[in-house]
Amino acid sequence: MRRVLFLAWLTLQEVGRRRLLWIGLALGAVYLAVYAWGFRAAFGECLGERPRSEEMARAMALGLAMAGLYGVNFLVVMLSVLASVDTLSGEIASGSIQTIVAKPLRRWEVVLGKWLAFFLLVLSLVAALGGGVLGITWGWSGYWPHNVPEGLALLVLEGAVLISLSLAGGARLSTLSNGVLIFMLFGVAFLGSWVEQFGALMHNESAVQIGILTSLILPTEALWRRASYLMQPPDTTFAASPFGALSVPSSAMVVYALLYGAAALALAFRAFNGRDL
Amino acid sequence: MSARGPTVASAPAIRTHGLRKEYGRTVAVAGVDLEVEPGQVVGLLGPNGAGKTTLIKMLLGLVRPTAGEAFVLGRPVSDWRVRGRIGFLPEHFRFQDWLTGREFLEAHGRLYGLPAQERRERAQELLEMLGLARHAERPLREFSKGMLQRVGLAQALLCRPELVFLDEPTSGLDPLGRLLVRDVLRQLRAGGTTVFLNSHLLSEVELTCDWVAFMRRGQLVRAGPLAQLLSGAVEVQVRAQPREPETQIDWGEFGDAWPQGDGGWRLRLASEEQVPDVVEKLVAQGVRVYAVEPRRLSLEELFLQVMEGEEAG
Ligand SMILES: Nc1ncnc2c1ncn2[C@@H]1O[C@H](COP(=O)(O)OP(=O)(O)O)[C@@H](O)[C@H]1O
Ligand SMILES: [Mg+2]
Numbered sequence: 001m002r003r004v005l006f007l008a009w010l011t012l013q014e015v016g017r018r019r020l021l022w023i024g025l026a027l028g029a030v031y032l033a034v035y036a037w038g039f040r041a042a043f044g045e046c047l048g049e050r051p052r053s054e055e056m057a058r059a060m061a062l063g064l065a066m067a068g069l070y071g072v073n074f075l076v077v078m079l080s081v082l083a084s085v086d087t088l089s090g091e092i093a094s095g096s097i098q099t100i101v102a103k104p105l106r107r108w109e110v111v112l113g114k115w116l117a118f119f120l121l122v123l124s125l126v127a128a129l130g131g132g133v134l135g136i137t138w139g140w141s142g143y144w145p146h147n148v149p150e151g152l153a154l155l156v157l158e159g160a161v162l163i164s165l166s167l168a169g170g171a172r173l174s175t176l177s178n179g180v181l182i183f184m185l186f187g188v189a190f191l192g193s194w195v196e197q198f199g200a201l202m203h204n205e206s207a208v209q210i211g212i213l214t215s216l217i218l219p220t221e222a223l224w225r226r227a228s229y230l231m232q233p234p235d236t237t238f239a240a241s242p243f244g245a246l247s248v249p250s251s252a253m254v255v256y257a258l259l260y261g262a263a264a265l266a267l268a269f270r271a272f273n274g275r276d277l
Numbered sequence: 278m279s280a281r282g283p284t285v286a287s288a289p290a291i292r293t294h295g296l297r298k299e300y301g302r303t304v305a306v307a308g309v310d311l312e313v314e315p316g317q318v319v320g321l322l323g324p325n326g327a328g329k330t331t332l333i334k335m336l337l338g339l340v341r342p343t344a345g346e347a348f349v350l351g352r353p354v355s356d357w358r359v360r361g362r363i364g365f366l367p368e369h370f371r372f373q374d375w376l377t378g379r380e381f382l383e384a385h386g387r388l389y390g391l392p393a394q395e396r397r398e399r400a401q402e403l404l405e406m407l408g409l410a411r412h413a414e415r416p417l418r419e420f421s422k423g424m425l426q427r428v429g430l431a432q433a434l435l436c437r438p439e440l441v442f443l444d445e446p447t448s449g450l451d452p453l454g455r456l457l458v459r460d461v462l463r464q465l466r467a468g469g470t471t472v473f474l475n476s477h478l479l480s481e482v483e484l485t486c487d488w489v490a491f492m493r494r495g496q497l498v499r500a501g502p503l504a505q506l507l508s509g510a511v512e513v514q515v516r517a518q519p520r521e522p523e524t525q526i527d528w529g530e531f532g533d534a535w536p537q538g539d540g541g542w543r544l545r546l547a548s549e550e551q552v553p554d555v556v557e558k559l560v561a562q563g564v565r566v567y568a569v570e571p572r573r574l575s576l577e578e579l580f581l582q583v584m585e586g587e588e589a590g
Contacts, residue, residue, distance in 0.1 A: 094371050098339060099372060
């Protein structure tokens, strides 16, 4: 375990060395600043124009918070993939993996160390950005969504699934093919999720089924849908919107995502283990 | 072919049987049987693409053999624990280059599982041994190719290995660096470490190795103790004159002698033992012998001979 932790630390250092992390952090900071400014502007306007309606203000704050978290969701997806997509394939291509794997350790320890490093990265990203959006919302409006820990945990799970997938790909594919593959899967699941929402809106059962099936290809978007559903009060429904909850992924989808992530990580172990370096 | 070093009681440092690696349709290593006794400095020679690197990688568990088996230090290569007693300098050594020389060595000491105290001491010791102490606090990205090669070599020695694999250890080194490597090899041999090195620098191998194997197209074509391989064939420069100028010298069973002009011949003999016989034969013919100078083949000549011989065969 000490070796795994050390490998994780080495990976974090590597990530820290790259510009990506700092661009990501800067992006996150800008994002929070824009959110804070936008929230204040929109919320202030809304309250200024009409007589104070508690219900109206709450709906407004909720909508803005969900929109803000949707952006966080996107940043988490992008950064978890971009940070990890190169880590195995890049070190295999440069040969720097050879000196590591020739040490007295098992190959899966290398993969697990890397996974752990990126998981910590996602965890801090969700905590900082998600916490930031919710904190700003609370600061300006006093509004705090439902089930925040569960919601944020689902975002972390989303990142973890993507990391596992990108490590599995990186153990076998080049950085480029791996990246293309993951974003293609993500794109399919994303579209499928919209098909599902519209299907629900139009009461088209087969469209809903298609959407659910595409979520099985990659359950990330479904996790976001469930997270946003959990954080909204039961009586709100934003119709066909990114955080719409017309057709809500069930808790079975969460279990599926957990299994999916575990299977992808196991695949990463296997693929890296059998690979000539 | 089978290649055996001198026998010692303990388990061989390296033993392979029918070891083979195919990459698609390319046969990189075509069934190698090898046995290396502990404490030897072994040089594996061969042209580019002969399969030397692939062979080493299989012995380190980096590459999975297509067929055959391999053991290092008495353990199968798939046993990860055995690598705690093995050092490795890869051919194209690269590493996270923001680390300083010292951080790099300490990081690898950790991967070897060395305790903190020992890690620090060993890193310092090796930095000094390889002439890098002055550069210890500089990041690797500022290192020259030669300095990188040295720090890579230091890394290979961190765990005081019983067996060290060096893939082209002198590549990128200036003459001074090569001298240093030679010195390190001498120290390792004195300490009883088995060294297995790949090289195409024949003179290096000639100076440092006890035991040599030639590899070509994935096969070991000849192997044995260096002294024995080199003592096999000798070339003799003969300066002699028949008593009557118009008579031909009969070289008999010693085959063709190349005339060198002004009464000189060059003769290739299977062994040094034949030199007195040649002299005897000449004298018996009444030839006046001025000089007979046997000269051992250099490793380079032997290398060319082996490679050409295989080409013809
Ligand atoms: N990863 C690989 N994929 C495909 N072919 C390879 C790979 N590695 C080596 N080879 C091929 O195997 C042969 C032996 O290569 P190598 O072991 O590097 O030789 P050497 O170290 O003696 O120069 C070469 O023909 C090389 O092209
Ligand atoms: Mg090579």
